[in-house]
Amino acid sequence: MVHNSSRITIHDVARAARVSSSTVSRAYTTPEIVNGSTLSRVLEAARRLGYEPNRAARALATGRTGNIGVVVPDLTNPFFPAILKGAQARARQMGWSVFLADTEEDPESEYELVLGLAKQVDGVVLCSSRMAAHHIRSLWGSTRVVFLNREVAGAPAVIMDAAGGAQQAADHLIALGHRRIAYLRGPSASWSDRERRRSLRASIRRARVEIVEFGPLAPSFEAGIQGADLALASGASAIVAFNDLMALGVLSRLHDRKVVVPDDVSVVGFDDIAMAVMTTPSLTSVSVPKEEAGRSAIDLLLATLLDEPAANKRLPGQLIVRGSTGSHDSSENQVSRR
Amino acid sequence: MVHNSSRITIHDVARAARVSSSTVSRAYTTPEIVNGSTLSRVLEAARRLGYEPNRAARALATGRTGNIGVVVPDLTNPFFPAILKGAQARARQMGWSVFLADTEEDPESEYELVLGLAKQVDGVVLCSSRMAAHHIRSLWGSTRVVFLNREVAGAPAVIMDAAGGAQQAADHLIALGHRRIAYLRGPSASWSDRERRRSLRASIRRARVEIVEFGPLAPSFEAGIQGADLALASGASAIVAFNDLMALGVLSRLHDRKVVVPDDVSVVGFDDIAMAVMTTPSLTSVSVPKEEAGRSAIDLLLATLLDEPAANKRLPGQLIVRGSTGSHDSSENQVSRR
DNA sequence: ATGAAAGCGCTAACAT
DNA sequence: ATGTTAGCGCTTTCAT
Numbered sequence: 001m002v003h004n005s006s007r008i009t010i011h012d013v014a015r016a017a018r019v020s021s022s023t024v025s026r027a028y029t030t031p032e033i034v035n036g037s038t039l040s041r042v043l044e045a046a047r048r049l050g051y052e053p054n055r056a057a058r059a060l061a062t063g064r065t066g067n068i069g070v071v072v073p074d075l076t077n078p079f080f081p082a083i084l085k086g087a088q089a090r091a092r093q094m095g096w097s098v099f100l101a102d103t104e105e106d107p108e109s110e111y112e113l114v115l116g117l118a119k120q121v122d123g124v125v126l127c128s129s130r131m132a133a134h135h136i137r138s139l140w141g142s143t144r145v146v147f148l149n150r151e152v153a154g155a156p157a158v159i160m161d162a163a164g165g166a167q168q169a170a171d172h173l174i175a176l177g178h179r180r181i182a183y184l185r186g187p188s189a190s191w192s193d194r195e196r197r198r199s200l201r202a203s204i205r206r207a208r209v210e211i212v213e214f215g216p217l218a219p220s221f222e223a224g225i226q227g228a229d230l231a232l233a234s235g236a237s238a239i240v241a242f243n244d245l246m247a248l249g250v251l252s253r254l255h256d257r258k259v260v261v262p263d264d265v266s267v268v269g270f271d272d273i274a275m276a277v278m279t280t281p282s283l284t285s286v287s288v289p290k291e292e293a294g295r296s297a298i299d300l301l302l303a304t305l306l307d308e309p310a311a312n313k314r315l316p317g318q319l320i321v322r323g324s325t326g327s328h329d330s331s332e333n334q335v336s337r338r
Numbered sequence: 339m340v341h342n343s344s345r346i347t348i349h350d351v352a353r354a355a356r357v358s359s360s361t362v363s364r365a366y367t368t369p370e371i372v373n374g375s376t377l378s379r380v381l382e383a384a385r386r387l388g389y390e391p392n393r394a395a396r397a398l399a400t401g402r403t404g405n406i407g408v409v410v411p412d413l414t415n416p417f418f419p420a421i422l423k424g425a426q427a428r429a430r431q432m433g434w435s436v437f438l439a440d441t442e443e444d445p446e447s448e449y450e451l452v453l454g455l456a457k458q459v460d461g462v463v464l465c466s467s468r469m470a471a472h473h474i475r476s477l478w479g480s481t482r483v484v485f486l487n488r489e490v491a492g493a494p495a496v497i498m499d500a501a502g503g504a505q506q507a508a509d510h511l512i513a514l515g516h517r518r519i520a521y522l523r524g525p526s527a528s529w530s531d532r533e534r535r536r537s538l539r540a541s542i543r544r545a546r547v548e549i550v551e552f553g554p555l556a557p558s559f560e561a562g563i564q565g566a567d568l569a570l571a572s573g574a575s576a577i578v579a580f581n582d583l584m585a586l587g588v589l590s591r592l593h594d595r596k597v598v599v600p601d602d603v604s605v606v607g608f609d610d611i612a613m614a615v616m617t618t619p620s621l622t623s624v625s626v627p628k629e630e631a632g633r634s635a636i637d638l639l640l641a642t643l644l645d646e647p648a649a650n651k652r653l654p655g656q657l658i659v660r661g662s663t664g665s666h667d668s669s670e671n672q673v674s675r676r
Numbered sequence: 677a678t679g680a681a682a683g684c685g686c687t688a689a690c691a692t
Numbered sequence: 693a694t695g696t697t698a699g700c701g702c703t704t705t706c707a708t
Contacts, residue, residue: 053686058687081419358678397684681706689698690695
């Protein structure tokens, strides 16, 4: 019976504070233009009554929801919860709520999903988006979009320097003496995958090594198992996997196949386990600041939403944050990884 | 400039279909009471114009948001993303959106958070809630609540038979010959932890074993490391950890301390890795259907929201789904784990 | 079965 | 600096 939520309205507060409802409204939206004493009177009354603005009403009146969406390919991939955690925390801190969506690694449903989300949010963060380019373009009219770990011409993005990581991994393996390195690819629609392949191939020019690629593969534990077999069959002595989940699959498979010859096989994943050398199971982790990335994405999105200049800025570490407008030469985007 | 979202309203559709806006509204909310031909005419017009009801307006008019909140202690704990994934998928499938919140394992902020969420959602799913009992009670007036892995008298809940799992683990270890078993406790506010301790202690009566407890500890990898040291110092030959994350920490620590004596130490965690025996690193996983649990929680919540009887029902496997009203004797709640 | 009209709680011109 | 007035887009009596 009792609609206990948001029971008391702006009018109740107005009455209690002996002002009009507009003043109460202003006290919340533009406190700087209301008289100091009236302001405190209103706020006090609101506090006393336990008033909280009704989000739906506000959304209807302003056209802004106060919500943002975060879209990930697969929540089960440990890479994304960390990002999501950072994003959610920051959003809340700024007074925004986050809607969550999991695309199940499907580019098509990612598009549908975001389209649906668009109606309930002011903007979305697309993490490791697999969306087709033309869909991305058609999205632009519906809502604000910030990408995380995907570069799209002219779109604001937070990226984790995938190329730099791959290069670092390759150098590491080459230094260990590996001359035939297998790369287990991720999803074909993955921007990070393209970057890593490019970077890996570039290392061929820097050293006498061979890169053998397998895939595209699903970014999963199971695919890692499969990839391990492929890689071993190819005679590679080192394996670079698209992400941690695959790397773990590789490790598991190597173990099952009793591949324990010291320094024989190295495995590298790209999330937390950036360096996982089989024979030294204490993993050297070159951890990417995922929560930080999530937070940055929110900051970038909010900047976009508040129509602040969204100035191009660079954050500490290997994160690259870019506004949508900046014309950036490529050297600017190559931030070395430390 | 162009507000591309939800541009066209119910009136546009009404005009196009030559009916009143009320009829259009009815076509969406109570199609059964509108004439078949008018209905299809309206729907067709809506489709043609690409009409989508405005959620904010609907929320304002009805008082229902169409959103539900899912609250977890820590997204970084791999246990929760899986649940969340299931929950989110089911919610979307039923036309609901999910708001996400991470409490950072803090009971106080969990309460504040849910209180905040309550205004934007029709109900919440509290996963492994650490909330104080009196806060839970005071919440009842604000929003509908369904618990996941926590029993609260009279509250609807989906639980994963923590006690049964612990018993199974203990029996397993006892069968292996262990006589001094360490239990690394989880957070003190955890219902699952209480259940497991209770169940573990019960095993003392079934066999001549000793249970030594350590904690409460944070449900983290780091705490697992710490716990491993404590357990080893106590002379225990088997370690049961509150959850997978801790178990992994234990495994890591044991490895670092070169505890590799065959059959010397066993480690058991409770999430995916229900049975992880050190000397047989291929983990025997008694996986709990986490996504299924998430889905069930949504189903239960929606049933509550739709004022359907929320009949007590039991799902396949070790999941126990309970409505809020059922007076259940304890034997009913003890569902054996398979 | 359908239409007319009031109103959900808030914001945003437009006065003053 | 504050009050008045119209809506925002939908649902929902109440008529018909």
